[in-house]
Amino acid sequence: MPAQHCLCCRTPVNRSLALCEACEADLPWQPPSCSQCGLWRAEVVSQRRLNNDYNPQFTCMNCQHLPPSFDYCSSVFAYESPISTMIKRFKEHAGFHEARCLGDFLHASFRQSYVEQESAAPDFLLPVPLHSARLRKRGFNQSAMLANSISKRSAIPVLWHACNRRASTHTQRGLNAAERRENMRSVFVAGSQITQISRRHVAIIDDVVTTTATVSAMADILKSHGAARIDVWCVARANSF
Ligand SMILES: [Zn+2]
Numbered sequence: 001m002p003a004q005h006c007l008c009c010r011t012p013v014n015r016s017l018a019l020c021e022a023c024e025a026d027l028p029w030q031p032p033s034c035s036q037c038g039l040w041r042a043e044v045v046s047q048r049r050l051n052n053d054y055n056p057q058f059t060c061m062n063c064q065h066l067p068p069s070f071d072y073c074s075s076v077f078a079y080e081s082p083i084s085t086m087i088k089r090f091k092e093h094a095g096f097h098e099a100r101c102l103g104d105f106l107h108a109s110f111r112q113s114y115v116e117q118e119s120a121a122p123d124f125l126l127p128v129p130l131h132s133a134r135l136r137k138r139g140f141n142q143s144a145m146l147a148n149s150i151s152k153r154s155a156i157p158v159l160w161h162a163c164n165r166r167a168s169t170h171t172q173r174g175l176n177a178a179e180r181r182e183n184m185r186s187v188f189v190a191g192s193q194i195t196q197i198s199r200r201h202v203a204i205i206d207d208v209v210t211t212t213a214t215v216s217a218m219a220d221i222l223k224s225h226g227a228a229r230i231d232v233w234c235v236a237r238a239n240s241f
Pocket residue numbers: 006007008009010011019020021022023024
């Protein structure tokens with residue numbers, strides 16, 4: 001096996017995963033979270049403990065009152081160091097060692113989840129599209145790479161043109177959740193493959209989910225074209241924003 005170095009601490013590692021065992025154990029795994037929006041909140045967990053409710057599948061109050069247009073959201077990690085740094089290197093500096101490592105974790109979590117839920121895996125994977133100008137600038141779409149990584153191992157096809165991204169959005173920075181949602185509305189439009197998702201179970205793949213504004217906007221389009229179930233899969237979930 002070619003020698004490689006731990007992506008976090010740079011010590012040489014002698015296994016296929018590019019992380020040493022100590023750094024792997026220290027990763028910020030996402031704790032049990034709301035199964036619909038994927039959000040973890042300390043107060044929800046302590047309230048559930050008080051009620052002796054240890055069921056790992058639960059829906060938070062927000063989702064009970066105002067459910068998002070997707071049905072399920074799962075994240076491998078919380079968006080914290082060193083995962084945030086790995087994602088940054090992947091996206092901004094074409095860190096393909098990081099991409100491979102994060103793709104491995106995402107696929108493992110994806111596969112395990114459908115086994116545990118005893119539910120059929122999705123029919124299609126839908127990476128969150130980048131606007132063409134952004135794609136040209138970056139040279140790759142990080143969500144597409146992650147979707148490809150799951151597809152290769154699971155044989156679930158990727159639908160590349162179910163949704164298109166219309167134009168570069170104004171920056172989402174500094175906007176609250178409602179403003180972000182408004183900003184994202186009309187960003188996604190149905191693409192040439194949209195009819196294929198009718199009555200199908202699909203999974204949106206993204207690198208980081210923050211306020212869910214992006215995935216909600218995409219899920220709105222998919223739902224309006226008849227998607228039967230929409231799951232969202234991401235490498236990291238921001239639990240506070
Ligand atoms: Zn290490």
